[in-house]
Amino acid sequence: MNIINIENVAKVYKVGSEEVHALRDISLRIDKNEYVAIMGPSGSGKSTLMNMLGCLDTPSSGKYEFTGSNVSQMTDNELAKIRNKEIGFVFQTFNLLPRSNALHNVELPLIYAGMHSTERKERAQEALESVGLGDRIHHKPNELSGGQRQRVAVARALVTRPSIILADEPTGNLDSKTGEEIMLLFNQIYEAGNTIILVTHEEYIAEHAARIIRIKDGLVESDEIVAKRYIPKVKVAN
Amino acid sequence: METIFLEIKEAMFIALRAIQANKVRSILTMLGIVIGVASVVLMTTAIKGIDNSFQKGMSALGSDILYVDKWAWFTNTDWWKMRNRRNMTMDEYNRFKDLVKLPSATAPTTTTRQVVKYQNKKVDGVFINGSTADYLKTTNFTFAQGRFYSDIEGKGSRYVAVLGSEIAKGLFPTENAIDKIIKLGGQNFRVVGVLDEQGSFILGSFNPDRQVFIPIGTIFKSFTSQSFGTITFNVKAPSPTLVEETKDEVESAMRKVRGLKFDEPNDFSINQQESLKANIDKIVGVIQIAGLFITGLSLFVGAIGIMNIMFVSVKERTKEIGVRKAIGAKRRTILGQFILESSFICLFGGLIGLLIAVLLSMAVNQVLPTSIQYDSVILAISISLITGVVAGFAPAYTAAKMDPVDALRYE
Numbered sequence: 001m002n003i004i005n006i007e008n009v010a011k012v013y014k015v016g017s018e019e020v021h022a023l024r025d026i027s028l029r030i031d032k033n034e035y036v037a038i039m040g041p042s043g044s045g046k047s048t049l050m051n052m053l054g055c056l057d058t059p060s061s062g063k064y065e066f067t068g069s070n071v072s073q074m075t076d077n078e079l080a081k082i083r084n085k086e087i088g089f090v091f092q093t094f095n096l097l098p099r100s101n102a103l104h105n106v107e108l109p110l111i112y113a114g115m116h117s118t119e120r121k122e123r124a125q126e127a128l129e130s131v132g133l134g135d136r137i138h139h140k141p142n143e144l145s146g147g148q149r150q151r152v153a154v155a156r157a158l159v160t161r162p163s164i165i166l167a168d169e170p171t172g173n174l175d176s177k178t179g180e181e182i183m184l185l186f187n188q189i190y191e192a193g194n195t196i197i198l199v200t201h202e203e204y205i206a207e208h209a210a211r212i213i214r215i216k217d218g219l220v221e222s223d224e225i226v227a228k229r230y231i232p233k234v235k236v237a238n
Numbered sequence: 239m240e241t242i243f244l245e246i247k248e249a250m251f252i253a254l255r256a257i258q259a260n261k262v263r264s265i266l267t268m269l270g271i272v273i274g275v276a277s278v279v280l281m282t283t284a285i286k287g288i289d290n291s292f293q294k295g296m297s298a299l300g301s302d303i304l305y306v307d308k309w310a311w312f313t314n315t316d317w318w319k320m321r322n323r324r325n326m327t328m329d330e331y332n333r334f335k336d337l338v339k340l341p342s343a344t345a346p347t348t349t350t351r352q353v354v355k356y357q358n359k360k361v362d363g364v365f366i367n368g369s370t371a372d373y374l375k376t377t378n379f380t381f382a383q384g385r386f387y388s389d390i391e392g393k394g395s396r397y398v399a400v401l402g403s404e405i406a407k408g409l410f411p412t413e414n415a416i417d418k419i420i421k422l423g424g425q426n427f428r429v430v431g432v433l434d435e436q437g438s439f440i441l442g443s444f445n446p447d448r449q450v451f452i453p454i455g456t457i458f459k460s461f462t463s464q465s466f467g468t469i470t471f472n473v474k475a476p477s478p479t480l481v482e483e484t485k486d487e488v489e490s491a492m493r494k495v496r497g498l499k500f501d502e503p504n505d506f507s508i509n510q511q512e513s514l515k516a517n518i519d520k521i522v523g524v525i526q527i528a529g530l531f532i533t534g535l536s537l538f539v540g541a542i543g544i545m546n547i548m549f550v551s552v553k554e555r556t557k558e559i560g561v562r563k564a565i566g567a568k569r570r571t572i573l574g575q576f577i578l579e580s581s582f583i584c585l586f587g588g589l590i591g592l593l594i595a596v597l598l599s600m601a602v603n604q605v606l607p608t609s610i611q612y613d614s615v616i617l618a619i620s621i622s623l624i625t626g627v628v629a630g631f632a633p634a635y636t637a638a639k640m641d642p643v644d645a646l647r648y649e
């Protein structure tokens with residue numbers, strides 16, 4: 001089943017009197033339980049595409065269907081609802097709330113979803129355990145290492161059991177060993193039946209995915225299945 | 239419904255932590271609200287205090303009493319015009335009382351100030367009220383001990399005295415006053431009665447609690463000559479609804495007594511406690527205007543301060559707003575979060591203001607009997623909440639309508 005279906009999508013930014021064509025004409029289909037890496041040079045439109053896929057932004061033209069419904073027609077509230085229930089974001093800079101501990105950070109999407117306190121706490125705890133942070137739930141972000149912070153962010157993305165995980169350079173701020181730990185986590189999530197799209201600059205990170213889409217100047221340059229994807233074997237250390 | 243409740247809880251939680259994280263800044267911002275709320279609470283309390291005292295004083299004087307006098311109590315008439323009026327005399331009173339039919343009682347009164355002594359205790363500058371036994375009917379006096387002087391004692395100009403409650407307290411702190419001999423300006427008087435506490439500070443020299451009542455003839459015999467000074471006629475209307483009719487009758491009777499032609503103006507005044515009330519209302523009005531000005535100004539300054547700090551807070555937390563939106567916060571969630579935060583700051587400020595007002599009014603209580611009422615508390619809370627919502631709205635709205643992508647990109 002198609003989770004994402006975009007046809008002839010373009011995104012134009014106006015800067016002063018100049019128009020920046022971040023995305024020119026992109027068509028893509030992504031199915032359930034795919035593992036896709038998006039690559040491309042800086043400024044090619046990867047983040048713009050991810051923001052659109054994540055319903056943070058709407059296209060200037062073209063069609064975007066998310067699990068069958070037309071996103072470009074949605075109101076702000078409907079978009080917020082989709083982001084909350086269907087999409088899990090992981091950012092390069094973690095983007096945790098600095099004053100909240102790990103548990104509360106992970107709980108937050110469930111609060112916006114209106115879930116009861118006891119069930120919510122259980123779910124958040126479970127998600128943190130699944131990323132190997134069961135013993136760090138009361139730590140604030142500044143009391144955690146970079147890798148641990150990113151794992152909290154992954155737990156936050158997973159906790160609502162979304163249809164898709166979107167990660168924009170999730171290892172960009174981590175050293176290669178810690179990055180590899182995050183990639184091991186993504187592998188587990190993928191093997192558990194989830195759908196993942198990640199943006200990366202690194203060829204060896206992209207090779208974890210099952211499909212690689214290359215973008216250049218707002219156009220799809222190539223879209224191919226990885227013949228032999230790399231399956232990480234590092235043990236997640238706490 | 240459930241979701242909204244959770245969102246409010248989350249918003250309160252965030253607000254508290256945001257305030258905690260910026261304690262000094264938040265407290266400084268609260269100052270305007272603190273002053274505003276304190277002044278509005280103090281103002282309403284003071285007005286209520288004045289009003290209560292006044293009501294109490296008024297009921298001691300009686301609302302259906304007219305005071306015919308050389309002087310108008312409160313007027314725009316020039317003082318020198320009234321000074322040139324003839325004095326009112328006992329002769330005029332005797333003719334007047336036969337002319338009026340409506341009043342249920344009339345009494346001539348005059349006053350003098352004297353030292354009052356009992357053994358080694360004394361009170362200076364006491365208003366000595368001289369009248370007839372009917373004077374009692376033109377008041378609502380009640381007695382702690384004894385009685386008013388009788389008609390016979392009054393007409394006979396006897397040396398008998400009725401004491402106001404404060405005077406009695408001053409002279410007889412422990413003893414029974416009845417039948418004791420006191421000295422008024424050197425003359426011996428026998429105490430026949432002591433009044434209950436009647437009045438209130440607001441009546442000033444009118445306050446019966448600080449007066450001594452003796453027969454009018456005795457005043458003329460012992461203190462002031464009849465030909466000197468002027469007297470007042472107290473007139474009690476038969477019922478509160480007939481005050482106006484009584485006033486008309488009193489006016490025409492007085493004009494007859496004075497032999498005034500139809501085109502000559504009155505050379506006397508008919509006073510009523512209404513005019514006293516008008517004057518009190520003027521004082522209350524001034525307090526109100528001053529209070530509202532201070533309140534308005536400090537709330538305005540406070541609101542601007544809160545708004546400013548909230549704009550700063552929104553700006554500082556742009557990235558956080560982006561994150562919250564990315565994980566599913568709706569516009570109204572963000573709007574609510576920031577409005578709640580500013581309401582919390584204001585509410586906190588309001589409670590501090592209320593506390594200050596309570597402490598100050600306890601101090602003021604020594605002078606003006608006041609008490610903070612529940613409605614002041616509700617007033618303080620609602621004013622601060624409203625200020626919080628009003629001041630927080632614009633910043634919160636900016637936050638709510640931020641584009642999530644731009645907000646996330648913000649450094």
Ligand SMILES: Nc1ncnc2c1ncn2[C@@H]1O[C@H](COP(=O)(O)OP(=O)(O)OP(=O)(O)O)[C@@H](O)[C@H]1O
Pocket residue numbers: 013014015020021022040041042043044045046047048049
């Ligand atoms: N809000 C915006 N206003 C104007 N131009 C923008 C905006 N966002 C992106 N762009 C432009 O769109 C183009 C694509 O940007 P985007 O962030 O998608 O690139 P990217 O592929 O993610 O690059 P990187 O690898 O450096 O993250 C760039 O030229 C950028 O300057």
Ligand SMILES: [Mg+2]
Pocket residue numbers: 046047048168
């Ligand atoms: Mg990017």
